[in-house]
Structures are given as structure tokens and as C-alpha cells.
Amino acid sequence: MHNLNFETANAIYLHFPFCSSKCPYCDFYSTKYTKLGVDQFWAALFMELKELSRTTKNNLVQTIYIGGGTPSLIEPVFVAELLQKIKYRFKVPPTAEITMEVNPASVTEEKIIKLKRAGINRLSVGIQSFNDQHLSFLGRRSNAENNKKILSLIDNYFDNYSADLIFALPNQSLNEFEQDLEEMLKFSPPHISLYNLELHENTPFYEQYKKGNLKLPAEELDADMYELALEKLNTAGYRHYEISNFCQPGYRARHNYLYWLYQPYLALGPGASGFDGSCRYQNFRDLEKYIDYYNPERFTFAEIMDLKKKNKKSFSELLKNKKKLDVNNKAKIRKINCLTAEEKMAEYSFLALRTDNGLFYHKFYQKFKRDFKTIYKAEIEELIKNKLIIEANGRIHLTTRGRELANEVFLKFLLD
Amino acid sequence: MQTDKIRNFCIIAHIDHGKSTLADRMLEYTGTITDRKMQEQVLDKMDLERERGITIKAQAVSIEYQGYELNLIDTPGHVDFAYEVSRSLAACEGAILVIDAAQGVEAQTMANIYLALEHDLEIIPVINKIDLPSANPQRVKEQLLDIGIDPDEAILASAKNGTNIDQILDAIIERVPAPYNGINQPLRALVFDTLYDSYQGVIAYVRVMEGSVKKGDKILLMSNQKSYEVDEVGFFSPAMQKKDKLTSGEVGYIISGIKDVRNCRVGDTITLKNNPAQKALPGYQKVQPMVFSGLYPTDNADYEILKEALEKLQLNDASFTFEPETSEALGFGFRCGFLGLLHMEVIQERLEREYDLDLVITAPSVEYQIIKKNGEEVKIENPAAFPDPSEIDKIKEPFVTAEIHLPEEYVGQAMELCQDNRGDFKDMQYIDQDRVTLKYEMPLSEIITDFFNQLKSKTRGYATLDYELEGYKASNLVKLDILVNKEVVDALSTIVHDDHSYQQGNALVRRLKEVIPRHMFKVPIQAAVGGKIIARVNIPAMRKNVLQKCYGGDVSRKRKLLEKQKEGKKRMKQVGSVEIPQEAFMTVLERDENA
Structure with a gap:
């Protein structure tokens, strides 16, 4: 097995794989929230943290992102403990960006305050819409009123936060989306993320779509909505710094930006994906396996559930007699995929081009020792001719049209 | 025996x-x-x-x-x-x-x-x-x-x-009566099938009607007067078993070093060179391909592989023909002749399965006889090769007698379908109280489009179809051209009856709109007859194609999605600046239910 090697990783992603209910469009890994499951998960996560921290050389962490799942289900006291454990193993300067995703349905004013005290300095709130019908279609447990309430609370307590909107929903009119945007802009969040509804395999929406029971809006309307958003957000002073992301000056999502800059990052938790600069890995989307793997001297998850059911004596007593779990194959916890030079170049290109800065030829050269402009001479010329990219000052970047047709651009920079 | x-x-x-x-x-x-x-x-x-x-x-x-x-x-x-x-x-x-x-x-x-x-x-x-x-x-x-x-x-x-x-x-x-005993007459053996073996050459499946044949005999194929020496005779059990000789009444095989199945055709009579029969057995026909279509490798680099594969398939199949052909749209390929649509499908499937080839197949066509104004007569089975309409005096196309057996309750639907496909009603007979045989004279070109499938679906699978070639008759035919982004795509041209050209042109451009993906620019699709545009649709320019969400967990997945998109594009044929997917070339075949 390849050994992951995080010489320069300055970012940590942490996946909290629990939700109260699953949204029908979401394909992130999550499972039903149970107290026992969460307890076991924390124990395992701390073990993984320990294991991965040993593979790093430079322990400086600039950004931490707690995603999920629904991390706002975590008791703030555990958030504090988690950050403490991270700080025990890594250097986390006071300037580090520490983000947590929150669901408006599972936060309160008290929680927001406590999260801030626990050390979280940026929230990312999944608003998605201010329209009750659309929220219910998306399987969200919050409503428009609560969304507004939570947003204004967050705005009260947090200087830095981001809010998400989803558009191009079935039966959504341009006007409805405009109302969502306007509602959002009333709060002037420092950062806004915008996504059209994408259908992923193995989600209920995808199944409905295949059966013909779910129709996405026409490409034209999707594009009209996106263009409307660009215009409105631009007028409101937002910088369109990545295809789906907008910020007021100084409020870029630093953690996400590292992804687009092709920087390595540690990822923890079942289903989480990390990158050490040359290999990508994904932990299996299986909480039980994860827990069993990182609890080698304890009971298996299934055993604990079983004991709990039978209401046996305390765990500690039973622990004494418990033999070691047979975890002899360490490779089983995650899939590691080391990239070829071509794959790296392709990923680097399309990630860089997602940002407003685009792709700098000299940076590409530094990284791969190959001249981007020479490899893709014809492609670059064609894309410029089609007004999809602009070349200036030793870099190329997408035009507005290029952002809408970004895949057509990215395709050109895949090597055979 | x-x-x-x-x-x-x-x-x-x-x-x-x-x-x-x-x-x-x-x-x-x-x-x-x-x-x-x-x-x-x-x-x-x-x-x-x-x-x-x-x-x-x-x-x-x-x-x-x-x-x-x-x-x-x-x-x-x-x-x-x-x-x-x-x-x-x-x-x-x-x-x-x-x-x-x-x-x-x-x-x-x-x-x-x-x-x-x-x-x-x-x-x-x-x-x-x-x-x-x-x-x-x-x-x-x-x-x-x-x-x-x-x-x-x-x-x-x-x-x-x-x-x-x-x-x-x-x-x-x-x-079952015993076979006629003609042991003392000169050899007459009926070839009812052939098989090609790379070591032994052609294995002829025969029924000896009269006389006998053994190893070492000099045989003569009566249709082409070619002669060979018998290497082996035998029977099937079901593996091949050698035998001293095959005699009158027996069924078996003859191997005689024939290298080309085309020299030993089904229906031919084998006799002895030194003691030939007076007359061949009745009923010999050289089977001619009736349906033609262009086969092109999606990747032009596969041309040689396709050629070799076709050669190998032909070794075993005398009724299948092919010759090189070039298309402006599709590059280098082959015009292939088949007995019918099933034969065509079988060959295509074998090419794709056994030789792992990715093919673009053009809509099947029949062979037309064109009489030019200068009196010259040409046979053309590729619509793209049709002469200019101003040079054409008359076009003749093959007609068949189609016999449809079906339950009485579906007669109405079947007759309607035949009528829509230029069928000329000839006869209707009751086989018994609820079974009917319909006889129509129809252009073969109509039969080889979607006719059989539609017949099946309109009769819930109960109808069967037989047809026999009648001969050539003049029809009012025109060449329907398709222009994609203002350029004629030769491989999409078809020959249609003038009365249906408007309707079919319309239906075809609409179907093409469904299968040709959006491009960065607006792509007009037009149907034209003799240079006159008769139908037009536009494929609007692509407005949005972007994976909006892309974070740490998505990168490799997004890359794979892009790679898949690129692979998909590679499988398309680039015609001018437009990428046309393989299925577009076959949509020409389909008929609109409502058209």
C-alpha cells in the first residue's frame, strides 16, 4: 500500500457523518444520528487524527473545515474538545480559518454563541432557499422564516460566514430565484455560494429523474438564473472569485481556495477525501468499518449495539475480558489513488481555471516542468477565439461565458 | 447405407x-x-x-x-x-x-x-x-x-x-419416405449450406440425390464449372466423422480444398468431372444482397482491422459483400451488401463483439437503377452517389411481394401500415376463421426501414412477414439531403418517394435535433431536395455546461466525469465543426409514428 505523506498539508477537512434526515439531492456520506454512534465516532476520529498527524512533517494548520453530514448536531462542548485535540497535534495559529457547516434547522442562538466560544470563527450555513415550497421539495427541515432568523443571528455573532443557495429547481421561476437572491442580499453575507441543482447517482432525486418524475428546468432558464445572479451580486459589490462562489473583499473561503490551488489537505472521518499532493484518498463510506478499524482494542460497533440492547453490565467491566479485534489489514480503511503526471496536470488546470485568477503559466511550469502554452497552443487559441477564455499577463482565465461553459474549456486540457 | x-x-x-x-x-x-x-x-x-x-x-x-x-x-x-x-x-x-x-x-x-x-x-x-x-x-x-x-x-x-x-x-x-435410390446414376449432390474452416477450406453440406462421391474423386460445381479433388467426405454426429463415401440418399459433407465460399454456393449441384450429370438440380439461385449500408470505423485508425474482419466474415458467408467506399463525412469505410436487415444486424454485431470494433453504420439502402437523360443506365446503392437530378430521366427501384400472416383482428392496422409504406394491395385470404394472409406489392426500400418492427408492434408480435423480390419498377423518387450547419452530410442522404419527402424531411430533422448535442454555436439542421430546403430546425447554442460544485472531495470524480465527456466526444464523428453521434446515422432509419 502506498503511504500517504503530508509534508506540506496546511488544511484539515473533517467529515461528521450524521444527519437527522437525509436530503434527497445529497450524495455526501451520512448516517442517522445516534448518541452511541457519535460517541464511537469521536473515539475513532481521534485515533485517525493521531495516525495522520504522524505522517505530516510541518504541523502548521491554516484552515480547518468541519463538514458533513450535519456538524451543527455536534454539542459545542465536543467541538471545543475536537479543536483542542487538533491543537494538541498541530500548530494552529490564531489567524487560522476554522469553518463549520450549520443547518438552520439544528442551530439556536445559544449554540451559535457556544460555537464561537469553542473556537469556530466562520460558519457556512445551508440556507438553500427562502421559499417554503422549494425548501420542502429539497427535504430541508427549516422554513423561510427560520432561515431568515438564523441568518440574522449568525450575522450578529459572526464577522465571517457564508450562506448557500440552490437554484434551477424543478418548477422554479426566474422571478422566484430573484426573490431568493434579494432576500439573501438583505443580510449582505460576507460570502455566498450558489449551486444549480445537480443530480447524483444513488440519490432519491436521481431515481425520480430516471423514472421521469423529476424534471430539471431547461438549460436556458438555468443559464438565465446564473447570469441574473452574477449581475445582482456584482452590483451588490461581490467578487465572483470562483465559478460558484462570491465574496465581499477579504472574505474568500480560504479553506476551499486551497483545493483550487491544488494544495494538499488532510481529511478525516468516514467518506472524507484527502490529498497529499500526489495521491488522493477516500475513507470508505462506512461508519461501522471506520469505528471498528480505529477501535482495535474495543468491541466492534455491532457488539456494542448488541450489548446495549441486552442491557448488559458496564462496558469497562466487559472490556477486561475482551480480546483484541482482528484488524490485520490496515489497507481496508481507505482507497488510495496515486495520480499520473497527466492526471495531475488535468486536475491542476481545471481547478485553477475555476478561480478568477485563472491559470498562471509560470506556476504550472514550476509544478510540472512543462510549458502549458506549448502543450495546449491550439486549444488556447480556439478557446480565445470562442470567447471562453482571456489571456493576459502570463495567465489565462475564464470569461463569463467561459464560466457557464466551463466543462467545454476543461475538456480541452485533458491529455489522452 | x-x-x-x-x-x-x-x-x-x-x-x-x-x-x-x-x-x-x-x-x-x-x-x-x-x-x-x-x-x-x-x-x-x-x-x-x-x-x-x-x-x-x-x-x-x-x-x-x-x-x-x-x-x-x-x-x-x-x-x-x-x-x-x-x-x-x-x-x-x-x-x-x-x-x-x-x-x-x-x-x-x-x-x-x-x-x-x-x-x-x-x-x-x-x-x-x-x-x-x-x-x-x-x-x-x-x-x-x-x-x-x-x-x-x-x-x-x-x-x-x-x-x-x-x-x-x-x-x-x-x-417419411425413403430417398429415391439413384445409386447407378451420375453424381448429383445438393449443396444446402457451407462452412469455412481455416485449415480445410470450404466444407460443403450436401444431400446426395443420385450417385456417390468419395475421397479422390474429381468433382465439378455445375453453376461455375469449377472442379476440385475431394479430400474428405463424411457425416455429422454432430461432430464431423470421416466416411469412405457418400451415396445416393445420404446427407453429409464434402471437403475439396475450395478456398472461397463464393465458389461453392448454396443451391449448387456437385457432380463428377469424369461422369457429369446431364442437368443440375432445379432451383439454383445465386443469392444477391438486397440491402446495402456503409460501415465506417469510428476511429479512422481501425480501418485495416475492419477490413480484415470483413474479409474473415466473408469467408463464411457468400451472400455478404463489401467494397471500399469513401464518405466526406465519415472518411474511409465499406459499402456492404446483406440479404436483409437481420443479416445486417448479425454481421454488425459480430464485428462489434468478435472484433471489438466501434462502428458508424449508415441507414440501409436498396440498389436503384437510374436511367439518365443521355440514355446511360447506372446501378447505385449509395444515396450519396446519386447523380444530379437534372441528369436523371427515370429511377427504378426493387419491388417485392410481401406476404403477411396475422390474426384477423389486426388486419386494419397492418393494411394501414402497408399503405403508409407505399404498399399496393394485391390479395387477402382467410387461412381459417381468424387467420389472414395479406399480399401487398411494396418497394423493398420501405420494408427495410422500420417496417417489420412497426408491423410487430401494431400486431402485438403476431404478424409474420415473408417477401420475395418481384423486379424493378419506376418510382417518383428523390434524394433527400441533410445539411448540418449548412453543409451536406453525405452519409445522411436517403432516397425517398417525392410525395413523402416533405414529411420525412421534417421528421428526420426533428429526430436529428434530439440526438445531436448542443454546440457552442447555433446549429441549423436542414432537409433539402434538389438543392431546395424543405425543412429546418435549429439546435440552439449551448448555454451552460459546468459542474458548479467542486471541492476537495469532488476533484477526482469531476476529472473522471470530464474524461467520460471527452471519451463521448471522441466517439462522435466530426463533420465540419459539428460533432455528430453514431446514432444520428441510424435515426434516418426510424419512422415517426405520427409522420
């Missing part, structure tokens, strides 16, 4: 009535096949045949039973191979007619009976699948009476369970 101890027979049945299972059971019962590991349905050899449940090549097996030699000849079961079927039947004296005890007499059963009677075969009716709970042999017997077959002669059987197989075998011995 003495002639009076030989019985030559075939099994005929409506599809799914249990023909192949019965054949297998007979082989097992008589110990012809002892290997228990034999695959189901020994006689259908190719995977494709097994999957589609149809026989494409004829097969022959000699069965030893109670001192008799019973030769079973299995026939192909599709209208495309009608000629091969007729030659197989000509090699027999009797036919087992299998009827499903639950389904009863069906349209194809009738067609089979006619065919058997035409060849003067003794018919042994077998009511099969009596093990089924829904079996109703009494009803089937009544039906037999209706159609003039003595129901008392019918044998009740279950091929699946092996019930009464012995009775069937006994009936073959008792009722």
Missing part, C-alpha cells in the same frame, strides 16, 4: 414452439450425444444465434436409430434466409411440424406448412409442450383438422421432459 434405411427430415415450427429443444432431445434419446455437459440447444451454434433464439446457419446431424440413418437438417428461421431454408427443405423427404400445445397453430405454422407442401414433404405433426398446465392438445387437433391435416396423425409430446420422443422417431421411420 442402403437407401431404404435412410430418412431425411427437418423440423419446422413457429418461433418458441420448441424446435431446438426437440432436436436436442432426439439426439440425447438416440445416444447421438452422450456428453451431459452439452450446452443447451446443440444445434444453434453461434452465441448470437442462441441469444436471439434464431438459427442463422443450417445444421445437419446424422442419427443412428434401430438400424436406420435419420438425417436431421435444422433450418434457419428468418425471412432473410428464405433461400437457404428452401434448399434445406429440398434436401429432405419429411418434416416434423412442431406446434405448441398451449399456443396452437400460429401464422408461422401456416407458412411452414405451405413451404413443406411446396417441397412435397411428408408432414408429421407433433403437439409439443403437453406438460404445460395451459396445454390444450384437443384444441390444437381441431385446428389441425381445420387446416387439412389429419389430427389422428399428431403425436403428443413434451420435448422438455422427453415424453414420446420414441414415437416421433418411429414415425419418422414409418412415415
Whole structure:
């Protein structure tokens, strides 16, 4: 097995794989929230943290992102403990960006305050819409009123936060989306993320779509909505710094930006994906396996559930007699995929081009020792001719049209 | 073997009535096949045949039973191979007619009976699948009476369970006449199928009608007067078994170093060079391909591989032809000739499966005869090669007589369909109270589009179709061109009747709009006849194609999605600046239900 090697990783992603209910469009890994499951998960996560921290050389962490799942289900006291454990193993300067995703349905004013005290300095709130019908279609447990309430609370307590909107929903009119945007802009969040509804395999929406029971809006309307958003957000002073992301000056999502800059990052938790600069890995989307793997001297998850059911004596007593779990194959916890030079170049290109800065030829050269402009001479010329990219000052970047047709651009920079 | 101890027979049945299972059971019962590991349905050899449940090549097996030699000849079961079927039947004296005890007499059963009677075969009716709970042999017997077959002669059987197989075998011995004994006459052997073996060359499946043939004999093929020396003769059991000689009445094979199947065609008569027969056996026809289409490798680099694959397929199939062709849109490829649509599909599937080729296939066409104003006459089977309309005086196209057997309740729909496809009603006959045969004269070009599929769907699968070439007749035909982004795409041109050109042009551009993806620019699709645009749709420019969400967990997945998109683009044909997917070239085939 390849050994992951995080010489320069300055970012940590942490996946909290629990939700109260699953949204029908979401394909992130999550499972039903149970107290026992969460307890076991924390124990395992701390073990993984320990294991991965040993593979790093430079322990400086600039950004931490707690995603999920629904991390706002975590008791703030555990958030504090988690950050403490991270700080025990890594250097986390006071300037580090520490983000947590929150669901408006599972936060309160008290929680927001406590999260801030626990050390979280940026929230990312999944608003998605201010329209009750659309929220219910998306399987969200919050409503428009609560969304507004939570947003204004967050705005009260947090200087830095981001809010998400989803558009191009079935039966959504341009006007409805405009109302969502306007509602959002009333709060002037420092950062806004915008996504059209994408259908992923193995989600209920995808199944409905295949059966013909779910129709996405026409490409034209999707594009009209996106263009409307660009215009409105631009007028409101937002910088369109990545295809789906907008910020007021100084409020870029630093953690996400590292992804687009092709920087390595540690990822923890079942289903989480990390990158050490040359290999990508994904932990299996299986909480039980994860827990069993990182609890080698304890009971298996299934055993604990079983004991709990039978209401046996305390765990500690039973622990004494418990033999070691047979975890002899360490490779089983995650899939590691080391990239070829071509794959790296392709990923680097399309990630860089997602940002407003685009792709700098000299940076590409530094990284791969190959001249981007020479490899893709014809492609670059064609894309410029089609007004999809602009070349200036030793870099190329997408035009507005290029952002809408970004895949057509990215395709050109895949090597055979 | 003495002639009076030989019985030559075939099994005929409506599809799914249990023909192949019965054949297998007979082989097992008589110990012809002892290997228990034999695959189901020994006689259908190719995977494709097994999957589609149809026989494409004829097969022959000699069965030893109670001192008799019973030769079973299995026939192909599709209208495309009608000629091969007729030659197989000509090699027999009797036919087992299998009827499903639950389904009863069906349209194809009738067609089979006619065919058997035409060849003067003794018919042994077998009511099969009596093990089924829904079996109703009494009803089937009544039906037999209706159609003039003595129901008392019918044998009740279950091929699946092996019930009464012995009775069937006994009936073959008792009722099928022994072959004519012409041992003292000059050799006349009927070729009813051929197979190519890379070591031995052509293996001719023959029925010796008169005389005998042995190793070392100099034989003569009577159609082309080519002569060869016999290397080996033998019979099938079902593996090939050498034998000293084949004599009058027997079925077997002859190997004589023939390198090209085209020199040993089905229906030909083999005689001896030194003692030739006066006359060839009746009924020889050189089967000609009737349907033509262009086969192009998606990746031009595969041209040589495709060429080799076609050469190999042709070794085994004299009725399949090909020659190099160039298309402005598709590059280098081959114009191939087939007996019919099924034959075409089988060959395409074999190319894709056995040779792993990615192909673009143009819509099938027939061969047109064009009489130019200057009197010159040309034969053209590629619409792209049609001369300028101003030079054309007359266009003739092949017509067939189509016979459709179907239950009476679907007659209305079937007639409507025939009418829509330029059918000219000729006759309608009741086979019995609820079964009908329709006769239409129709252009072959209509039959080879979507006709058969539509017929099937309009009659819930009950209709069967047979057709026979009648000859060429003048029609008011025009070439329908398709322009994609203002450029004519030669591979999308078709020949249509002038009265339908507007309608078909409209339908076609609409279908193309569905299959051609959006581009960065607006792509007009136009249909034109003689340079005049008759239909137009626009594929709007692509507005949005972006994976909006892309974070740490998504990168590799997004890259793979992009790679897949790129792969998809590679499989398309670049015509000018437009990428056209493979299926677009076949959409020409489809007919709009409402058109």
C-alpha cells in the first residue's frame, strides 16, 4: 500500500457523518444520528487524527473545515474538545480559518454563541432557499422564516460566514430565484455560494429523474438564473472569485481556495477525501468499518449495539475480558489513488481555471516542468477565439461565458 | 447405407414452439450425444444465434436409430434466409411440424406448412409442450383438422421432459419416405449450406440425390464449372466423422480444398468431372444482397482491422459483400451488401463483439437503377452517389411481394401500415376463421426501414412477414439531403418517394435535433431536395455546461466525469465543426409514428 505523506498539508477537512434526515439531492456520506454512534465516532476520529498527524512533517494548520453530514448536531462542548485535540497535534495559529457547516434547522442562538466560544470563527450555513415550497421539495427541515432568523443571528455573532443557495429547481421561476437572491442580499453575507441543482447517482432525486418524475428546468432558464445572479451580486459589490462562489473583499473561503490551488489537505472521518499532493484518498463510506478499524482494542460497533440492547453490565467491566479485534489489514480503511503526471496536470488546470485568477503559466511550469502554452497552443487559441477564455499577463482565465461553459474549456486540457 | 434405411427430415415450427429443444432431445434419446455437459440447444451454434433464439446457419446431424440413418437438417428461421431454408427443405423427404400445445397453430405454422407442401414433404405433426398446465392438445387437433391435416396423425409430446420422443422417431421411420435410390446414376449432390474452416477450406453440406462421391474423386460445381479433388467426405454426429463415401440418399459433407465460399454456393449441384450429370438440380439461385449500408470505423485508425474482419466474415458467408467506399463525412469505410436487415444486424454485431470494433453504420439502402437523360443506365446503392437530378430521366427501384400472416383482428392496422409504406394491395385470404394472409406489392426500400418492427408492434408480435423480390419498377423518387450547419452530410442522404419527402424531411430533422448535442454555436439542421430546403430546425447554442460544485472531495470524480465527456466526444464523428453521434446515422432509419 502506498503511504500517504503530508509534508506540506496546511488544511484539515473533517467529515461528521450524521444527519437527522437525509436530503434527497445529497450524495455526501451520512448516517442517522445516534448518541452511541457519535460517541464511537469521536473515539475513532481521534485515533485517525493521531495516525495522520504522524505522517505530516510541518504541523502548521491554516484552515480547518468541519463538514458533513450535519456538524451543527455536534454539542459545542465536543467541538471545543475536537479543536483542542487538533491543537494538541498541530500548530494552529490564531489567524487560522476554522469553518463549520450549520443547518438552520439544528442551530439556536445559544449554540451559535457556544460555537464561537469553542473556537469556530466562520460558519457556512445551508440556507438553500427562502421559499417554503422549494425548501420542502429539497427535504430541508427549516422554513423561510427560520432561515431568515438564523441568518440574522449568525450575522450578529459572526464577522465571517457564508450562506448557500440552490437554484434551477424543478418548477422554479426566474422571478422566484430573484426573490431568493434579494432576500439573501438583505443580510449582505460576507460570502455566498450558489449551486444549480445537480443530480447524483444513488440519490432519491436521481431515481425520480430516471423514472421521469423529476424534471430539471431547461438549460436556458438555468443559464438565465446564473447570469441574473452574477449581475445582482456584482452590483451588490461581490467578487465572483470562483465559478460558484462570491465574496465581499477579504472574505474568500480560504479553506476551499486551497483545493483550487491544488494544495494538499488532510481529511478525516468516514467518506472524507484527502490529498497529499500526489495521491488522493477516500475513507470508505462506512461508519461501522471506520469505528471498528480505529477501535482495535474495543468491541466492534455491532457488539456494542448488541450489548446495549441486552442491557448488559458496564462496558469497562466487559472490556477486561475482551480480546483484541482482528484488524490485520490496515489497507481496508481507505482507497488510495496515486495520480499520473497527466492526471495531475488535468486536475491542476481545471481547478485553477475555476478561480478568477485563472491559470498562471509560470506556476504550472514550476509544478510540472512543462510549458502549458506549448502543450495546449491550439486549444488556447480556439478557446480565445470562442470567447471562453482571456489571456493576459502570463495567465489565462475564464470569461463569463467561459464560466457557464466551463466543462467545454476543461475538456480541452485533458491529455489522452 | 442402403437407401431404404435412410430418412431425411427437418423440423419446422413457429418461433418458441420448441424446435431446438426437440432436436436436442432426439439426439440425447438416440445416444447421438452422450456428453451431459452439452450446452443447451446443440444445434444453434453461434452465441448470437442462441441469444436471439434464431438459427442463422443450417445444421445437419446424422442419427443412428434401430438400424436406420435419420438425417436431421435444422433450418434457419428468418425471412432473410428464405433461400437457404428452401434448399434445406429440398434436401429432405419429411418434416416434423412442431406446434405448441398451449399456443396452437400460429401464422408461422401456416407458412411452414405451405413451404413443406411446396417441397412435397411428408408432414408429421407433433403437439409439443403437453406438460404445460395451459396445454390444450384437443384444441390444437381441431385446428389441425381445420387446416387439412389429419389430427389422428399428431403425436403428443413434451420435448422438455422427453415424453414420446420414441414415437416421433418411429414415425419418422414409418412415415417419411425413403430417398429415391439413384445409386447407378451420375453424381448429383445438393449443396444446402457451407462452412469455412481455416485449415480445410470450404466444407460443403450436401444431400446426395443420385450417385456417390468419395475421397479422390474429381468433382465439378455445375453453376461455375469449377472442379476440385475431394479430400474428405463424411457425416455429422454432430461432430464431423470421416466416411469412405457418400451415396445416393445420404446427407453429409464434402471437403475439396475450395478456398472461397463464393465458389461453392448454396443451391449448387456437385457432380463428377469424369461422369457429369446431364442437368443440375432445379432451383439454383445465386443469392444477391438486397440491402446495402456503409460501415465506417469510428476511429479512422481501425480501418485495416475492419477490413480484415470483413474479409474473415466473408469467408463464411457468400451472400455478404463489401467494397471500399469513401464518405466526406465519415472518411474511409465499406459499402456492404446483406440479404436483409437481420443479416445486417448479425454481421454488425459480430464485428462489434468478435472484433471489438466501434462502428458508424449508415441507414440501409436498396440498389436503384437510374436511367439518365443521355440514355446511360447506372446501378447505385449509395444515396450519396446519386447523380444530379437534372441528369436523371427515370429511377427504378426493387419491388417485392410481401406476404403477411396475422390474426384477423389486426388486419386494419397492418393494411394501414402497408399503405403508409407505399404498399399496393394485391390479395387477402382467410387461412381459417381468424387467420389472414395479406399480399401487398411494396418497394423493398420501405420494408427495410422500420417496417417489420412497426408491423410487430401494431400486431402485438403476431404478424409474420415473408417477401420475395418481384423486379424493378419506376418510382417518383428523390434524394433527400441533410445539411448540418449548412453543409451536406453525405452519409445522411436517403432516397425517398417525392410525395413523402416533405414529411420525412421534417421528421428526420426533428429526430436529428434530439440526438445531436448542443454546440457552442447555433446549429441549423436542414432537409433539402434538389438543392431546395424543405425543412429546418435549429439546435440552439449551448448555454451552460459546468459542474458548479467542486471541492476537495469532488476533484477526482469531476476529472473522471470530464474524461467520460471527452471519451463521448471522441466517439462522435466530426463533420465540419459539428460533432455528430453514431446514432444520428441510424435515426434516418426510424419512422415517426405520427409522420
